[in-house]
Each structure stands twice: as structure tokens, then as C-alpha cells.
Amino acid sequence: MQSLINGNGGSMPRQALMPLYNSRPDPVLQDALTKVPAQTQAKDKKTATEFESMFLNSMFAQMTSGLKGDGPFGDTVGTGPWRSMLTDQYAQNFAKAGGVGISHEVFRSLILQQAKQS
Numbered sequence: 001m002q003s004l005i006n007g008n009g010g011s012m013p014r015q016a017l018m019p020l021y022n023s024r025p026d027p028v029l030q031d032a033l034t035k036v037p038a039q040t041q042a043k044d045k046k047t048a049t050e051f052e053s054m055f056l057n058s059m060f061a062q063m064t065s066g067l068k069g070d071g072p073f074g075d076t077v078g079t080g081p082w083r084s085m086l087t088d089q090y091a092q093n094f095a096k097a098g099g100v101g102i103s104h105e106v107f108r109s110l111i112l113q114q115a116k117q118s
Contacts, residue, residue, distance in 0.1 A: 031115070033111060036115055036118070044107055048102075048103040052103040052106070060087035061084065061087050
């Protein structure tokens with residue numbers, strides 16, 4: 001039996017996946033993506049990911065600011081600069097791995113605004 005899901009020998013043509021919004025198909029975003037050039041989409045995706053990274057960095061900095069004692073998150077003299085670099089790397093890695101959903105919303109908003117202008 002041939003599978004239609006992965007397109008191996010099925011009779012249905014492969015179709016581009018429709019973007020999702022709140023776990024549902026998003027035809028509005030799909031239409032907007034056809035009006036915005038691919039280079040602009042890539043730039044918007046990067047901008048949205050960087051925005052989420054900055055937001056997460058702020059959250060992580062607040063989360064670790066009240067920690068006392070020794071160790072990497074303590075309040076010793078050398079941990080201040082090290083902690084800020086560590087939280088920045090955590091935030092960047094979280095955002096690149098999908099984050100908490102902020103970058104998707106920012107990307108969607110940017111694309112919809114640019115599609116209206118074109």
C-alpha cells in the first residue's frame with residue numbers, strides 16, 4: 001500500500017504546507033506571503049527571532065537577579081558580566097529553537113503589514 005501522507009508514489013501532488021495560526025490553517029498569512037518577496041520574509045524572520053531573543057534575555061536577567069550565594073548564578077564580584085553573557089546565550093538558543101511563540105506573532109504581523117503596503 002502506498003502512502004499519501006509522505007508523497008511516496010501517491011496520486012496526490014505535493015502541496016506547500018499552509019502556515020498555522022493558533023494551531024489552525026492561516027490562509028490570511030499564506031496569501032500575504034505570496035505578496036512579500038522571499039528576501040524580505042527572511043529578513044523579517046530574523047528580526048522576529050532577534051526580538052524574541054531580547055525579550056527572553058530580559059526575562060532570564062530578571063529571573064536570575066535575585067539569586068544569592070556562590071556559584072555561577074551567585075552574587076560574587078565576577079559573576080555579573082558572566083551571568084549577562086550566559087543569559088544572552090540562553091535567550092538566543094531558546095529563540096532559535098522556537099522560543100515561546102513571540103517570534104511567530106511578530107513575523108506574522110510584519111508580513112501582514114508589508115502585504116497591505118504592496
